[in-house]
Amino acid sequence: MAGRNGADRLFYILTIAYVALMFLNVFLHSMILYFVGIGVFAAAAFRYFSRNTAKRRRENAKAEQAYYSAAAKVNKMKTRREQSRTYFFKRCPNCGKTLRLPRVKGKHGTKCPACGCKFSVRIIKGAKK
Numbered sequence: 794m795a796g797r798n799g800a801d802r803l804f805y806i807l808t809i810a811y812v813a814l815m816f817l818n819v820f821l822h823s824m825i826l827y828f829v830g831i832g833v834f835a836a837a838a839f840r841y842f843s844r845n846t847a848k849r850r851r852e853n854a855k856a857e858q859a860y861y862s863a864a865a866k867v868n869k870m871k872t873r874r875e876q877s878r879t880y881f882f883k884r885c886p887n888c889g890k891t892l893r894l895p896r897v898k899g900k901h902g903t904k905c906p907a908c909g910c911k912f913s914v915r916i917i918k919g920a921k922k
């Protein structure tokens with residue numbers, strides 16, 4: 794295996810995707826899913842035995858970056874969901890930054906701290922006490 798890329802995180806992700814696709818295909822019996830699975834497996838095997846380790850490392854770094862970015866988004870959504878009882882989240886119409894406002898029922902005027910844009914927010918459901 795000298796000079797070969799071997800198993801990296803992207804290899805494991807592709808292998809798990811292959812197993813998941815094949816498991817799903819046990820129930821669906823789809824030829825398209827079967828060939829997609831074979832393609833995923835071929836990509837994993839190609840990456841494993843590849844001698845172009847620099848390129849494989851770059852691909853792996855990109856995949857890891859995408860993975861951590863997705864994980865951060867999921868974590869952000871989870872936090873927002875936990876805080877949604879006491880806070881109201883509104884996107885600034887000017888700059889797009891998300892503002893976290895106290896959840897108080899009614900129509901309120903607010904100012905974006907990032908760009909200074911003033912706009913009104915209508916909160917239908919107030920915080921539970």
Ligand SMILES: [Zn+2]
Pocket residue numbers: 885886887888889890905906907908909910
């Ligand atoms: Zn703004």
